Amino acid sequence: MYHQEAPNSLLKAGYSAQRQSLDRSIQALKAEVTIQQYLATHGVEVRRNRARCIVHGGDNPASFQVHSDGRRWRCHACGEWGDVIDLAELVERHADCWTAVVSLAQQFNVELPRKSDRWHDWQEDKARRHKMMRDVVAASYRRRYFRLFNDYIEAIEDPDEREQEARSIWQGLYPLALYCAQRRTQQ
Numbered sequence: 001m002y003h004q005e006a007p008n009s010l011l012k013a014g015y016s017a018q019r020q021s022l023d024r025s026i027q028a029l030k031a032e033v034t035i036q037q038y039l040a041t042h043g044v045e046v047r048r049n050r051a052r053c054i055v056h057g058g059d060n061p062a063s064f065q066v067h068s069d070g071r072r073w074r075c076h077a078c079g080e081w082g083d084v085i086d087l088a089e090l091v092e093r094h095a096d097c098w099t100a101v102v103s104l105a106q107q108f109n110v111e112l113p114r115k116s117d118r119w120h121d122w123q124e125d126k127a128r129r130h131k132m133m134r135d136v137v138a139a140s141y142r143r144r145y146f147r148l149f150n151d152y153i154e155a156i157e158d159p160d161e162r163e164q165e166a167r168s169i170w171q172g173l174y175p176l177a178l179y180c181a182q183r184r185t186q187q
Helices: 008-012 017-032 035-041 084-091 097-107 117-148 150-154 159-186
Strands: 064-066 073-075
Touching: 017 084, 017 097, 035 064, 035 084, 084 097, 117 150, 117 159, 150 159
Parallel strands: none
Antiparallel strands: 064 073
């Protein structure tokens, strides 16, 4: 449960960029927020680095110990321990570490590290190219499905009615073609 920095060998072995970003966010948050600050926001009084456990809500006013550096804690009654993120995760019942990080950053006005503008530009360009590709595939599916209705459309004798029915079919095929294109481009 305790969040430690990843060893360099693990980073070299292929830690994802997402994990590295999460690690940077965790380090920035732990540098800004101490256990005492977090406990103060929840109305827990710390005396001589001891307090009542906020995790299990026990009766012993000295079961919760804050380490002298103010960055780690341990409850001797319930056995839980960790850093400020672990504490927030347990107290606020977050589903994962990231939601605890975001919650703490909002509570204490800590700005989390942000990816570079170049990365965001690349993601936008990638999304734009992906949309263009999906639109081309959707147009292809739409033409292919429209050909299936060719005999039906040609059987209509009135030219105005034939054109109206063709337009109706053409418009109705767009959602199906788009759905098929999205499924196709995700593979």
